[in-house]
Amino acid sequence: MSDFDGRDISFETLAQCCGIDLAQLTAVSRGQLNAALKQLRDATPDYSDLELALVIEDKARAYKRSMPQVMLTPSALAKHWPQLDSLGESRNYPPTNPDVCPTCDGLHLIPSKRPVDPGYDTAYIRCPDCTGNKRSKLIP
Numbered sequence: 001m002s003d004f005d006g007r008d009i010s011f012e013t014l015a016q017c018c019g020i021d022l023a024q025l026t027a028v029s030r031g032q033l034n035a036a037l038k039q040l041r042d043a044t045p046d047y048s049d050l051e052l053a054l055v056i057e058d059k060a061r062a063y064k065r066s067m068p069q070v071m072l073t074p075s076a077l078a079k080h081w082p083q084l085d086s087l088g089e090s091r092n093y094p095p096t097n098p099d100v101c102p103t104c105d106g107l108h109l110i111p112s113k114r115p116v117d118p119g120y121d122t123a124y125i126r127c128p129d130c131t132g133n134k135r136s137k138l139i140p
């Protein structure tokens with residue numbers, strides 16, 4: 001069974017914000033969650049676990065508001081953590097690497113808007129900005 005027993009609120013919140021089902025955690029996904037959470041805790045040493053969970057929720061909202069087409073992952077949240085307070089107010093997300101598609105962060109896939117039944121993974125569709133009709137040099 002899971003070693004998660006409900007007391008690690010920030011861990012659970014981070015997983016929830018990223019759409020991760022804790023009942024289906026793989027070793028890699030657990031490792032990514034733990035690694036990202038450690039970075040967030042290191043960045044916010046004065047926060048309690050609950051306070052950090054609340055900030056994670058706020059920043060995850062800001063991330064989704066500014067980058068609605070981009071899949072939120074724990075590592076993406078950790079990566080963009082310092083800029084999310086301001087990003088939440090802006091629709092423009094300046095990509096740091098011009099070779100990486102900002103819509104899908106280079107994944108070439110984005111989450112489908114179709115609602116997903118509980119227990120099923122989010123469906124993904126091809127990124128419209130770097131595949132399909134607008135296929136570009138981004139994909140060799």
Ligand SMILES: [Zn+2]
Binds near residue numbers: 103105129
């Ligand atoms: Zn793309």
